[in-house]
Structure formats: structure tokens, C-alpha cells
Amino acid sequence: MDTVTEALLARVWAARAVLADAVAAEDVYAVAVAQDELDDAVRLARGLGLDVEAAGADKE
Template identity: 70%
Template sequence: MSEVANALLARVRAARAGLTAALKAADAYEVAVAQDELDDAVRLARRHGLDVEATGTAEG
């Protein structure tokens, strides 16, 4: 896997972790920011042909 693909998948994993933390903290603002970051990371990964579901980085 290329360095770009690895970086994109790492971004998706980090965004998912951030969303999980924001949900646990029950911080509505942080949840919204984290969800936006996750959406953007998944969109970019998919744009580059990466299957985030197959790599354990699926949304939700």
C-alpha cells in the first residue's frame, strides 16, 4: 500500500477515535467537529479508491 493510502487510512482511524472520544465526553460541539473530520477523511479515502470498510476503518 502506498504512503498516501496509509496516511489516508490513518486519518480515518484517528477521526473515528476522535469521534468516539467526543461522544463519550458528551460534548455536542466536539461531536460535530469530529463527525465533520470523519466525513472528510472517509470522502478523501474513497476518492482515492480506498475501501474503508474492508480495512476496519468503516464509519459508524
């Protein structure tokens, strides 16, 4: 795995963790912000040809 791939997967994993925390805190604004970050991270990864599901970054 190269550096870019690792960074993108780390961004997806981090965004998932922040989203989970926001949901647990029942913070509607934080959920919206975290979901946007996750969407952006997944979009960038897929745009570079990375399958986040196969790489395990899209698991809950």
C-alpha cells in the same frame, strides 16, 4: 500499502477515535467537529478508490 493509503487510513482511524472521545464526553460541539473530520477523511479515501470498510478503517 502505499504511503497515501496508510495516511488516509490513519486519518480515518484518528477521526474515529476523536469522535468516540467526544461522544463519551457528551460534548455536542466536539461531536459535530469530529464527525465532519471523519466524513472528510472517508470522502477523500473513497475519492481515491480506497474502500475504508474493506481496509478495516470503517469499523467501530
